[in-house]
Amino acid sequence: MSDSPCEPWLRGIAFNPAAPSDVLVRLLDRTAGEAGLLMCEGRDLPDAVVDAALHHPAVVVRRALARNQYVDPARLARLATDPSGLVRAWLASGPRGFPRRVRPLPDDILVTLLMAQDGGEDNKVTAKEIIAELDSSRQIPLSFFRSIAGHEHPELRRTATWRWESLTPAQRAALLDDPDPTVREAAQDRNWRQDPERVEAMLPSFGSRNEFAFDTCALSPALVEQGFADGTVLPMARNPHTPAYALARLARHPGAAVRASVAARPDVGPDLVAELREDPHEGVRMYARLHPFPRTWAEYRAIDQIVGHGPDCTCPMGEPFIPSRTEPAVGPSPDWFAACAVSEEPGLRQVAASWPGLPAGLVETLAQDDDEEVRIRLACHHPLAPPHLLLDVFVTRPAHRPHLLALPAFPRTGWAHLVDHSDPEVRALAAADPALPDPPLEDPDASVRRAAATNPSLSPEVLETLLADPRTAESAASNPSLPVPRMHALLDHCLPVS
Numbered sequence: 001m002s003d004s005p006c007e008p009w010l011r012g013i014a015f016n017p018a019a020p021s022d023v024l025v026r027l028l029d030r031t032a033g034e035a036g037l038l039m040c041e042g043r044d045l046p047d048a049v050v051d052a053a054l055h056h057p058a059v060v061v062r063r064a065l066a067r068n069q070y071v072d073p074a075r076l077a078r079l080a081t082d083p084s085g086l087v088r089a090w091l092a093s094g095p096r097g098f099p100r101r102v103r104p105l106p107d108d109i110l111v112t113l114l115m116a117q118d119g120g121e122d123n124k125v126t127a128k129e130i131i132a133e134l135d136s137s138r139q140i141p142l143s144f145f146r147s148i149a150g151h152e153h154p155e156l157r158r159t160a161t162w163r164w165e166s167l168t169p170a171q172r173a174a175l176l177d178d179p180d181p182t183v184r185e186a187a188q189d190r191n192w193r194q195d196p197e198r199v200e201a202m203l204p205s206f207g208s209r210n211e212f213a214f215d216t217c218a219l220s221p222a223l224v225e226q227g228f229a230d231g232t233v234l235p236m237a238r239n240p241h242t243p244a245y246a247l248a249r250l251a252r253h254p255g256a257a258v259r260a261s262v263a264a265r266p267d268v269g270p271d272l273v274a275e276l277r278e279d280p281h282e283g284v285r286m287y288a289r290l291h292p293f294p295r296t297w298a299e300y301r302a303i304d305q306i307v308g309h310g311p312d313c314t315c316p317m318g319e320p321f322i323p324s325r326t327e328p329a330v331g332p333s334p335d336w337f338a339a340c341a342v343s344e345e346p347g348l349r350q351v352a353a354s355w356p357g358l359p360a361g362l363v364e365t366l367a368q369d370d371d372e373e374v375r376i377r378l379a380c381h382h383p384l385a386p387p388h389l390l391l392d393v394f395v396t397r398p399a400h401r402p403h404l405l406a407l408p409a410f411p412r413t414g415w416a417h418l419v420d421h422s423d424p425e426v427r428a429l430a431a432a433d434p435a436l437p438d439p440p441l442e443d444p445d446a447s448v449r450r451a452a453a454t455n456p457s458l459s460p461e462v463l464e465t466l467l468a469d470p471r472t473a474e475s476a477a478s479n480p481s482l483p484v485p486r487m488h489a490l491l492d493h494c495l496p497v498s
């Protein structure tokens with residue numbers, strides 16, 4: 001490369017939304033350096049570029065594509081059988097940076113990765129290590145485990161036992177009686193949580209992690225008493241297997257968090273709920289009145305994942321229907337979410353706003369809700385959240401900005417009135433608004449100046465000046481108004497002829 005700012009130019013073109021396939025494919029050449037790799041991992045790509053990357057001879061290119069969170073995951077199926085185990089491992093581990101929502105991989109890709117007999121010809125990882133990456137990646141939906149519980153291949157039936165509590169009772173019974181002895185053994189190994197005597201026998205082996213048993217496992221009377229004795233009461237208050245006599249004691253525990261967990265449970269009797277509705281702590285009263293009897297565990301889990309987390313919660317986003325531990329095949333119904341949306345309780349409206357299947361009419365209503373957390377939840381979770389709401393949450397709640405910027409519906413116009421905002425991150429978005437007649441190229445903040453250099457309203461003469469300045473060269477090269485012949489000219493200048 002010459003003394004020109006070639007690296008910034010290449011990076012800018014790699015993320016130029018107007019760059020056509022023939023321009024982007026040129027960046028897959030090894031001489032383009034990191035620009036092509038960043039492009040393969042960090043943006044949506046035209047089909048021609050995806051195909052070129054899928055068949056690229058360089059492992060690093062295919063490996064970068066394997067981490068892409070913007071390309072339809074079905075397009076990445078070829079990588080599941082890539083000769084390189086590292087490519088497969090990167091596909092299995094999912095997008096870099098732990099995004100709040102991870103798209104699940106299609107079933108055929110999951111089956112291919114799970115059934116692989118080797119870790120690739122490069123011998124860098126094993127098949128088991130790839131599967132371990134996949135298991136922790138959040139790319140396997142619970143529905144997949146239910147779909148393979150009756151698969152003809154015993155290896156996949158064994159895999160179904162990994163999420164034992166997500167299976168239906170009939171599926172668990174079938175696996176416990178499976179004709180394959182290895183499947184039966186795996187099922188029996190997972191089923192120990194349902195046996196209070198086995199739980200009690202295994203508890204000493206957990207050491208400091210024994211709260212897990214009190215939170216999820218069937219509890220013997222001795223374990224219940226142990227939980228009260230050593231203060232492991234909050235997990236018991238949440239455990240679906242906690243017996244009724246213990247719930248009565250937990251409902252009168254001095255800890256408000258313990259009483260609140262009991263108040264929200266679906267299996268607490270009306271008399272106890274009535275008592276908790278008169279609790280001195282507002283949080284306990286709120287949970288007790290969230291919705292009337294009868295309640296399901298699926299609805300309890302949906303509420304538990306949302307209510308009380310605060311307006312700046314950036315917890316990972318799970319599947320839209322939260323399966324329960326005891327009713328795994330039945331999530332909260334659309335009618336239940338709709339009822340939550342019109343509830344007088346802000347907590348229930350927050351739950352409704354977090355469900356991406358809520359119909360458009362209710363979305364419009366919740367977008368104007370008096371409760372800020374309802375509006376924030378809607379902006380972050382619902383694909384039909386109005387642009388003005390996304391803009392408002394971006395401005396007022398910095399914690400959600402990375403997630404909002406990644407949403408396809410996030411508005412790129414309508415920011416001009418914020419060009420003088422005190423927050424540079426807000427001014428930067430305003431600076432890139434195509435409706436802005438005079439982008440602030442002289443803003444005191446460098447990030448705002450770089451954003452202004454991407455504004456397509458800039459004249460060709462100004463754009464050329466910015467391309468020549470190393471401080472703004474990358475942003476100018478990513479400007480969608482940059483003519484395609486000029487993109488090719490920059491590549492001709494920077495990439496050696498092979």
